[in-house]
Amino acid sequence: MPGRRARQAGVALLGRRARLRWTHLVLGGALLMPYWLVGTVVLALFTDRADAFTGSLTTQLGAYLLALPLAAVTGVVPLVRPMSVAAARVLCGVPAERLADGPATSRAAKARTAAWFTLHVGIGGLVSGASLALPPFAVTTMALPFSRGLRESALGRAYGLDHPWWAALGVPAGLLMLLALAAAAAGAGALLARQAPVLLGPTPADRLAAAERRAAELAVRNRLARELHDSVGHALSAVTLQAGAARRVIDAPEPDLAFVREALTAIEETTRRTVGELDSVLGLLRQGEDDGELPGPGLEALDTLLAHSGLEVACALEGDPVAAVPGPVSREAYRIVQEGLSNALRHGGAAPVSLRLRAADGELEVTMENPLTGRAPVVRPGGGRGLRGIAERAALLGGHAAGGPADDGAVWRLTVRLPLTGGRR
Structure with a gap:
């Protein structure tokens, strides 16, 4: 000892x-x-x-x-x-x-x-x-x-x-x-x-500054997560629907090869577009930087999105939203429409969708409707976060979103209002 x-x-x-x-x-x-x-x-x-x-x-x-x-x-x-x-x-x-x-x-x-x-x-x-x-x-x-x-x-x-x-x-x-x-x-x-x-x-001021930095980093990660969720999730839903339809047509007694070819083309274009978006988001993750504006398509790419969504979409534009909407709002609106289409695919299958975009009175109003067929939705591992992501995107721009059954439960209606001058807060 x-x-x-x-x-x-x-x-x-x-x-x-x-x-x-x-x-x-x-x-x-x-x-x-x-x-x-x-x-x-x-x-x-x-x-x-x-x-x-x-x-x-x-x-x-x-x-x-x-x-x-x-x-x-x-x-x-x-x-x-x-x-x-x-x-x-x-x-x-x-x-x-x-x-x-x-x-x-x-x-x-x-x-x-x-x-x-x-x-x-x-x-x-x-x-x-x-x-x-x-x-x-x-x-x-x-x-x-x-x-x-x-x-x-x-x-x-x-x-x-x-x-x-x-x-x-x-x-x-x-x-x-x-x-x-x-x-x-x-x-x-x-x-x-x-x-x-x-x-x-x-000091208390240092702790507050550190908490603000962590909150900013968390906000960036959440934004990147939403980008991945909306882009990849929509693509997978569309590809799944197109592939399922093509398989059923091929198994039919008289296969419609033109329809199968069209479905495969839609799958190819959807995956190619999604890979490009995925590379952009992953590039931000690799760089560890964020300049406040995430890259991505806006409403100018809406026609391409609707053409390869795997759904029959009746789209109405009021007030020229493509030209009147600023870039940040346009990109968020594109993602909101994309996620709305994914939800319609999951819950309504191939049921037709009604989409209306109205730019007036200093705001962009996005309204989507699809019939409620009563079919069981396609379940994603870990559950879906689409409506929550839509609400977060709207809140970031100073707007709001609401979704739920309408017309005595016959249709599902999603309504989103985004201020044109709000930008990111």
């Missing part, structure tokens, strides 16, 4: 973590030097001392005390925090999640960073000074029992090292000095490690 405690004490004083924290303190001492030099010059100006740089310990301590306020002023600079955080993570062993990211921008963050920087350079300067001065003195003390000339030298007599006691106590006294230095460095490093999350941790 005593041996184990001795090993634990050795690790605490000279282990890897203790050595890294000691390095962090020495770095603080190095950062203090410019401020200490300025403090020395200021002290020399006001005390009229020519020996300020080589003066007494009192003079050096005065320069040290003048240096700390100067360091505190520097700590207010926003970029001091990310540099201090990087050093604290690597050298102090503080977990990254307990420290803030980015420059200090708020008043509270700057004040905390200034306090940390002052504490770091202040304690680091003391430990660095001791690390430079104490080891040579300790080694000299340990050499006293073995060097009579050293004990009787002018330096030895000046410091009282010629006393007989030093001949006997030189080695243990030197070892005790080195041990005290290691203990002081370990204690100071542990103090900085405890204070780092307090002074360099996120």
Whole structure:
């Protein structure tokens, strides 16, 4: 047990973590030097001392005390925090999640960073000074029992090292000095490690900014998910319907090869168009960027969408919505129509669909109707999210969507209103 405690004490004083924290303190001492030099010059100006740089310990301590306020002023600079955080993570062993990211921008963050920087350079300067001065003195003390000339030298007599006691106590006294230095460095490093999350941790403003960034990232992922859901989901529904119809026609006693050829052509064009849209969305995922405008077709591609939807669609346009609708609204409207057609395929099969787009009074109104046949819908793994996605798209543009049975349950009606000047909010 005593041996184990001795090993634990050795690790605490000279282990890897203790050595890294000691390095962090020495770095603080190095950062203090410019401020200490300025403090020395200021002290020399006001005390009229020519020996300020080589003066007494009192003079050096005065320069040290003048240096700390100067360091505190520097700590207010926003970029001091990310540099201090990087050093604290690597050298102090503080977990990254307990420290803030980015420059200090708020008043509270700057004040905390200034306090940390002052504490770091202040304690680091003391430990660095001791690390430079104490080891040579300790080694000299340990050499006293073995060097009579050293004990009787002018330096030895000046410091009282010629006393007989030093001949006997030189080695243990030197070892005790080195041990005290290691203990002081370990204690100071542990103090900085405890204070780092307090002074360099996120402020309430930092936490709010981080929450806003996470919300923005989540919004981007949700937008990409909707793009994939609407594009791929509609394509699969249309391809499934066309393939099923072609299979039934081929199995008929007198196959209609023209119909089969038309169905296969529709499948080919639908999949080719969907692969292009899928590549665009996946390109954004690979780049990890979003410029606020997702690529994709708009209402100008509505004719192609309806022609290869696998449904008989009666489309009515009022107010020239293709030309009058801005780009962001046009793209969202296209996706809403696409998802509406997918829902009609899933719930109504090949039943005809009525589509009306009306651009008037500063808004685009999209109305879709399809008969409720009573057939069981095609079930997607994990359930469908079409109506929810439509509502989200409308809400992003400042509009709203409503869907449900109408005309005593005979038809399903989807109504979406999008402001033409809303854009993305």
